[in-house]
Amino acid sequence: MTDHALMLVNLGSPASTDVADVRRYLNQFLMDPHVIDLPWPLRRLLVSLILLRRPAQSAEAYASIWWPEGSPLVEISRRLQRAMHAQWQGPVELAMRYGEPSIERVLRRLADQGCERVTLAPLYPQFADSTVTTVIEEARRVIRRHGLRLRLSILPPFYDQPLYLQALTTSARPYLDEGFDHLLLSFHGLPERHLHKRDPSGSHCLKSADCCQRAEGEVLATCYRAQCLKTAEGFARLAGLAPEQWSVAFQSRLGRAKWIEPYTEARLDELAASGVKKLLVMCPAFVADCIETLEEIGDRGREQFLAAGGEELRLVPCLNDHEAWVAALAELCRQAPMEL
Numbered sequence: 001m002t003d004h005a006l007m008l009v010n011l012g013s014p015a016s017t018d019v020a021d022v023r024r025y026l027n028q029f030l031m032d033p034h035v036i037d038l039p040w041p042l043r044r045l046l047v048s049l050i051l052l053r054r055p056a057q058s059a060e061a062y063a064s065i066w067w068p069e070g071s072p073l074v075e076i077s078r079r080l081q082r083a084m085h086a087q088w089q090g091p092v093e094l095a096m097r098y099g100e101p102s103i104e105r106v107l108r109r110l111a112d113q114g115c116e117r118v119t120l121a122p123l124y125p126q127f128a129d130s131t132v133t134t135v136i137e138e139a140r141r142v143i144r145r146h147g148l149r150l151r152l153s154i155l156p157p158f159y160d161q162p163l164y165l166q167a168l169t170t171s172a173r174p175y176l177d178e179g180f181d182h183l184l185l186s187f188h189g190l191p192e193r194h195l196h197k198r199d200p201s202g203s204h205c206l207k208s209a210d211c212c213q214r215a216e217g218e219v220l221a222t223c224y225r226a227q228c229l230k231t232a233e234g235f236a237r238l239a240g241l242a243p244e245q246w247s248v249a250f251q252s253r254l255g256r257a258k259w260i261e262p263y264t265e266a267r268l269d270e271l272a273a274s275g276v277k278k279l280l281v282m283c284p285a286f287v288a289d290c291i292e293t294l295e296e297i298g299d300r301g302r303e304q305f306l307a308a309g310g311e312e313l314r315l316v317p318c319l320n321d322h323e324a325w326v327a328a329l330a331e332l333c334r335q336a337p338m339e340l
């Protein structure tokens, strides 16, 4: 074995669709201070309130998209892991930020096997504290706590990398070629507060209608919304789409706080009302299909769009284990910079 491992990390799913497993998963996920960024007593109170009803609702949603092998997100991530073996000289491991296999279990196993270097690949194209930062912090915590002699390289967010955008375009091409009235690029949403907290100038994010279009340098480096727009523009350019053929929205809102806009739910109604009959939806914040794409868009979103007068909603699959993505990801990981 070479001593340089690749560790892919995705979000994770409940162990099963039982309400108790979903509650355990949601508790671990939502109690992460990077996800619900309130002081502990308030976070504990809010999460306990969410856990009164949400686990049963989410369990039903998970049950509607669950595969015989288990969670689609986890199974697809395993397929990606297997495909990466052919691209990486050394062990390729998969970990989940919440649930199993945990970052702790995987890093300890690698260290036990004599591995000295790990390229950590958070599988998120765009930066957010609730995804990327929490993975990196957890890896560092585990290394410190167990005194592991591991050197880390970290794959940075790749929202504008030509290799990623090209893979996205290649994987979407058959769907684009079938013809459509409009393409909606629906990204996972984020509470606005998360953007303000990371705005280095304190006066840029959400301060004007086009702040995210104009973001560059250190503002762009931590503005999730601006990075989503860059992904969308880069994809549209490569795919040869005209500006009126596509738009961006943000899905998966939770709670009462204000999340970044426009909301996908509202856009689905607007698009149907504007006469769009055949709608394509892509979800480029996710590299693997999951409850947010399959259930929220593929089931509930489709129902909503048809009820509003649309005729067809086609969900473009995420990159999953597409060969163009496997090759792109391997190259991006080889280029990942070593931590100082």
Ligand SMILES: C=CC1=C(C)c2cc3[nH]c(cc4nc(cc5[nH]c(cc1n2)c(C)c5CCC(=O)O)C(CCC(=O)O)=C4C)c(C)c3C=C
Residues within 6 Å of the ligand: 011, 012, 013, 014, 026, 035, 036, 054, 058, 071, 073, 124, 128, 130, 131, 188, 189, 190, 191, 224, 252, 254, 285, 286, 289, 290, 291, 292
């Ligand atoms: C405050 C709550 C949430 C924030 C912030 C958040 C950010 C965020 N999440 C993803 C990617 C995924 N989220 C997924 C599921 C999911 N997300 C939240 C809440 C927040 N996410 C919840 C409660 C759930 C669970 C499902 C539900 O009950 O609705 C998933 C899918 C997991 C699966 O098992 O399929 C992904 C992937 C990103 C990229 C992001 C910030 C940009």
Ligand SMILES: [Fe+2]
Residues within 6 Å of the ligand: 188, 252
């Ligand atoms: Fe989420």
Ligand SMILES: [Fe+2]
Residues within 6 Å of the ligand: 195, 204, 205, 206, 211, 212, 215, 223, 225, 226
């Ligand atoms: Fe911004």
